[in-house]
Amino acid sequence: MINKSAAALPKSYLFSEVGRRVGEYQKENPSANIIRMGIGDVTLPLPKACVDAMKAAADEQLCAATFRGYGPDQGYAFLREAIADNDYKAFGADVSADEIFISDGAKSDCANIQEMFDNDCIVGVSDPVYPVYIDSNGWNGRLGKFADGKWETLVTFPCTPENGFIAAPPVGKRVDLIYLCFPNNPTGAAATRAQLAAWVDYAKTRGAVILFDAAYRAFIRGDEIPRSIYEIEGARDCAIEFGSFSKSAGFTGTRCSWTVVPHSLTVEGEPLHALWTRRQATKFNGVPYVIQRAAEAVYSKEGAEQAAANIEYYRKNAAAIMDALRGMGYPVWGAEHSPYAWVKCPQGLTSWEFFDILLKRANVVCTPGSGFGSCGEGYVRLSAFNTYENTLEAMGRIAALR
Numbered sequence: 001m002i003n004k005s006a007a008a009l010p011k012s013y014l015f016s017e018v019g020r021r022v023g024e025y026q027k028e029n030p031s032a033n034i035i036r037m038g039i040g041d042v043t044l045p046l047p048k049a050c051v052d053a054m055k056a057a058a059d060e061q062l063c064a065a066t067f068r069g070y071g072p073d074q075g076y077a078f079l080r081e082a083i084a085d086n087d088y089k090a091f092g093a094d095v096s097a098d099e100i101f102i103s104d105g106a107k108s109d110c111a112n113i114q115e116m117f118d119n120d121c122i123v124g125v126s127d128p129v130y131p132v133y134i135d136s137n138g139w140n141g142r143l144g145k146f147a148d149g150k151w152e153t154l155v156t157f158p159c160t161p162e163n164g165f166i167a168a169p170p171v172g173k174r175v176d177l178i179y180l181c182f183p184n185n186p187t188g189a190a191a192t193r194a195q196l197a198a199w200v201d202y203a204k205t206r207g208a209v210i211l212f213d214a215a216y217r218a219f220i221r222g223d224e225i226p227r228s229i230y231e232i233e234g235a236r237d238c239a240i241e242f243g244s245f246s247k248s249a250g251f252t253g254t255r256c257s258w259t260v261v262p263h264s265l266t267v268e269g270e271p272l273h274a275l276w277t278r279r280q281a282t283k284f285n286g287v288p289y290v291i292q293r294a295a296e297a298v299y300s301k302e303g304a305e306q307a308a309a310n311i312e313y314y315r316k317n318a319a320a321i322m323d324a325l326r327g328m329g330y331p332v333w334g335a336e337h338s339p340y341a342w343v344k345c346p347q348g349l350t351s352w353e354f355f356d357i358l359l360k361r362a363n364v365v366c367t368p369g370s371g372f373g374s375c376g377e378g379y380v381r382l383s384a385f386n387t388y389e390n391t392l393e394a395m396g397r398i399a400a401l402r
């Protein structure tokens with residue numbers, strides 16, 4: 001009766017354990033002013049243009065002439081066109097509005113996309129990694145048994161200082177479904193054109209499919225780092241991409257995202273666009289009209305400026321974290337095209353040992369890197385989603401530890 005694979009999923013213990021340790025410490029030290037640098041959620045409010053658009057769309061629902069019921073399966077054309085123009089064509093990526101599927105979250109789409117593939121596909125992920133890619137495949141029995149902290153058939157790509165936390169494609173190893181996330185959560189690493197091209201080349205040669213999570217693309221500055229896998233030649237034949245308004249415009253509680261499935265992407269002659277269309281028609285009834293209007297407003301002049309100002313605020317925090325920690329001699333990665341700094345623990349400490357020191361001696365909460373995979377051991381993630389004042393205060397406290 002029960003889905004044995006689902007029931008066998010290891011307990012996700014990272015954030016509950018962080019919460020438990022912080023709660024316990026706060027209870028013992030009620031006056032401690034704890035600064036949370038583990039935050040994986042935005043903290044600034046929505047752009048005003050988005051809220052205005054949401055209100056106007058809500059008013060339309062009062063009148064039969066403008067009321068909306070079920071929307072189009074793939075999402076409203078006004079939003080798909082705005083995404084195609086502003087997030088793809090503007091960066092030289094060939095993606096049409098018809099290839100975009102509006103959804104309620106990059107997380108759900110990342111987790112659901114594996115339904116299109118056979119259960120004997122070999123799945124490959126980076127280590128450390130956003131856990132959704134693994135758990136969604138484990139849930140559906142695609143990773144074999146979980147024993148000794150490892151999934152039987154999962155392939156992991158170790159991300160280390162040697163490769164700058166960006167793995168190259170495996171040599172002589174079969175992987176069918178490749179999850180890539182750039183800029184990366186948790187390491188903050190941002191892949192170059194050449195690094196992505198190597199993956200596209202691998203996927204095309206092997207008939208593999210790349211599942212590219214671009215949730216943090218809004219943090220990229222300059223022309224060096226591609227914002228989309230479709231900026232790479234050939235990606236339209238081997239890659240699906242996930243985008244989200246969560247981190248780009250503060251929609252984590254508002255919920256709107258998209259998935260690109262190019263018309264030219266086929267697996268064993270089967271066009272994935274048609275298959276994903278069928279999947280969505282079967283299991284999804286769309287994102288509310290008012291929310292899609294709010295998302296569209298991210299591309300208006302005011303909306304774009306307001307969203308960009310929020311991103312700049314977080315980027316300034318990230319830069320402050322990086323500068324401060326580097327100044328103290330900590331090796332730090334990420335934090336440039338990303339809201340996350342990936343920090344090496346000093347003196348060979350484990351992630352949890354350093355977590356406890358930061359919590360108890362600096363009253364700063366981080367996220368232990370080991371919670372994202374075995375290669376994350378010995379690192380912690382600090383996030384830029386707190387206030388600028390708290391970020392500086394936290395850095396001052398960490399400096400005082402030395």
Ligand SMILES: *Cc1c(COP(=O)(O)O)cnc(C)c1O
Nearest residue numbers: 105106107130185215244246257
């Ligand atoms: C935050 C985040 C997302 C966004 O998910 P939504 O469901 O769109 O809020 C996707 N991928 C990664 C790696 C993230 O950290």
